[in-house]
Amino acid sequence: MTWTLRPAETGDEDAVVALWRDCGLVIPANDPAGDFRRARGRIGSEIFVADADGAIVGSAMIGHDGHRGWVYYLATTPSWRGQGVARSLIAHAEAWMIERDIPKLHLLVRHTNTGVIGFYETQGFKVHPVAMLQKVLLPASAE
Numbered sequence: 001m002t003w004t005l006r007p008a009e010t011g012d013e014d015a016v017v018a019l020w021r022d023c024g025l026v027i028p029a030n031d032p033a034g035d036f037r038r039a040r041g042r043i044g045s046e047i048f049v050a051d052a053d054g055a056i057v058g059s060a061m062i063g064h065d066g067h068r069g070w071v072y073y074l075a076t077t078p079s080w081r082g083q084g085v086a087r088s089l090i091a092h093a094e095a096w097m098i099e100r101d102i103p104k105l106h107l108l109v110r111h112t113n114t115g116v117i118g119f120y121e122t123q124g125f126k127v128h129p130v131a132m133l134q135k136v137l138l139p140a141s142a143e
């Protein structure tokens with residue numbers, strides 16, 4: 001099973017949002033199509049997909065604020081898990097940050113999804129004891 005990583009194109013929106021839904025990453029407060037449009041192809045952010053003969057089997061939204069890099073919507077379609085797709089997306093995110101001189105990579109894990117922490121630990125991440133504070137500024141953008 002092979003795949004290539006590439007930036008998402010505008011025409012990928014429906015497939016990428018479907019992947020995020022299939023992977024349990026969309027909650028009612030989210031606007032995944034809006035998230036796709038806000039992040040794709042921007043100066044400080046991009047969405048990368050794992051493309052297997054035209055089928056999107058993985059994704060990662062990545063971006064930076066000049067200080068920290070962030071990963072969101074990391075997902076591998078269930079039938080492609082355990083092949084290294086997410087590992088390749090994380091490696092790509094790390095290279096993307098280093099190219100931009102961003103020294104740290106962060107991500108958030110929902111308290112309902114702590115089973116995924118083991119994956120991130122295999123990729124060298126460590127849990128940090130911080131509190132995340134949030135203020136909602138626009139509807140349907142709560143996470």
Ligand SMILES: CC(C)(COP(=O)(O)OP(=O)(O)OC[C@H]1O[C@@H](n2cnc3c(N)ncnc32)[C@H](O)[C@@H]1OP(=O)(O)O)[C@@H](O)C(=O)NCCC(=O)NCCS
Nearest residue numbers: 023074075076081082083084085086087115116118119122
């Ligand atoms: C988490 C997820 C992206 C992993 O995708 P994947 O493509 O199967 O991961 P990989 O095949 O690249 O796995 C890399 C390594 O992590 C390990 N791993 C994968 N999931 C793991 C888990 N939940 N706990 C511990 N280790 C895990 C693999 O065994 C593999 O180990 P190896 O390098 O020793 O072989 C996938 O399970 C998924 O899409 N989950 C649902 C969406 C989600 O929760 N995303 C994260 C939001 S914070």
